[in-house]
Amino acid sequence: MNAPNPQTPPQTAPETVPETVPDAAPPARLLTQPDWQYMVQEVFDLYRTTPAGGSTPIRRHMRQVRETLSKMLQSNPEIAFGQPEQKPVCAHLGRALDNGMGNGRTTSAVRALTKIIPALTWLYGYRKVPKSLAGRYAFADIVGPLGPVMCENLTIGVVLFAPRTVYPQHAHDGITESYICLSGAISENNAGVYVPGSLILNQPGHEHRITTQDREPALLLYAWAGPPDKLRAQEMKFSRPRKPRVMP
Numbered sequence: 077m078n079a080p081n082p083q084t085p086p087q088t089a090p091e092t093v094p095e096t097v098p099d100a101a102p103p104a105r106l107l108t109q110p111d112w113q114y115m116v117q118e119v120f121d122l123y124r125t126t127p128a129g130g131s132t133p134i135r136r137h138m139r140q141v142r143e144t145l146s147k148m149l150q151s152n153p154e155i156a157f158g159q160p161e162q163k164p165v166c167a168h169l170g171r172a173l174d175n176g177m178g179n180g181r182t183t184s185a186v187r188a189l190t191k192i193i194p195a196l197t198w199l200y201g202y203r204k205v206p207k208s209l210a211g212r213y214a215f216a217d218i219v220g221p222l223g224p225v226m227c228e229n230l231t232i233g234v235v236l237f238a239p240r241t242v243y244p245q246h247a248h249d250g251i252t253e254s255y256i257c258l259s260g261a262i263s264e265n266n267a268g269v270y271v272p273g274s275l276i277l278n279q280p281g282h283e284h285r286i287t288t289q290d291r292e293p294a295l296l297l298y299a300w301a302g303p304p305d306k307l308r309a310q311e312m313k314f315s316r317p318r319k320p321r322v323m324p
């Protein structure tokens with residue numbers, strides 16, 4: 077063993093470098109996510125250009141959707157991305173999107189939708205989904221109090237139905253709902269057939285049941301307008317089977 081060299085400076089513990097915690101990434105915001113911003117703009121345009129058919133309640137609802145979206149755009153809300161998730165019905169999504177191109181006013185929205193689809197979380201929205209429905213539908217929110225684009229008093233999303241689906245009768249408590257057909261053809265309450273560009277308004281409590289055509293899927297945009305507590309607490313429940321009310 078060598079004797080310590082008196083010339084050697086005493087060894088000191090290596091200087092510890094304090095660990096730096098990297099700053100958390102700032103939350104994504106609508107105006108820094110162009111694909112999402114364009115999608116919201118497309119929804120705004122659909123609620124500006126879709127004909128109201130002379131209906132005052134429809135015109136009022138469309139204005140409410142536009143005003144809420146306009147305020148939301150100005151506030152540059154956070155986008156709370158969820159875990160992307162698919163459901164079995166998404167196997168029909170490619171066909172629904174293909175069919176949704178070339179339908180005039182709605183084509184541009186479908187094209188914008190394709191850009192955000194990989195980030196969407198497709199859900200059933202019911203605690204118990206009947207087996208017959210599990211492979212036949214799913215929805216994904218785009219805007220709403222639970223995200224992804226945060227908005228307290230409006231929910232916007234898309235719902236996809238497989239061909240030959242009967243979506244059972246249901247109603248929404250305290251929420252005014254509209255559907256704009258983006259692809260396929262549907263009937264509500266057997267009272268009419270709605271093709272791309274058509275809008276259906278369901279007032280709060282209005283019982284409705286959707287059916288889709290035999291060989292093609294259907295893709296609808298939905299808007300729910302209502303108080304934040306109702307939008308947050310909205311639990312999807314099918315109504316008891318009873319004869320659907322026919323739309324006036």
Ligand SMILES: [Fe+2]
Nearest residue numbers: 248253278284
């Ligand atoms: Fe509905």
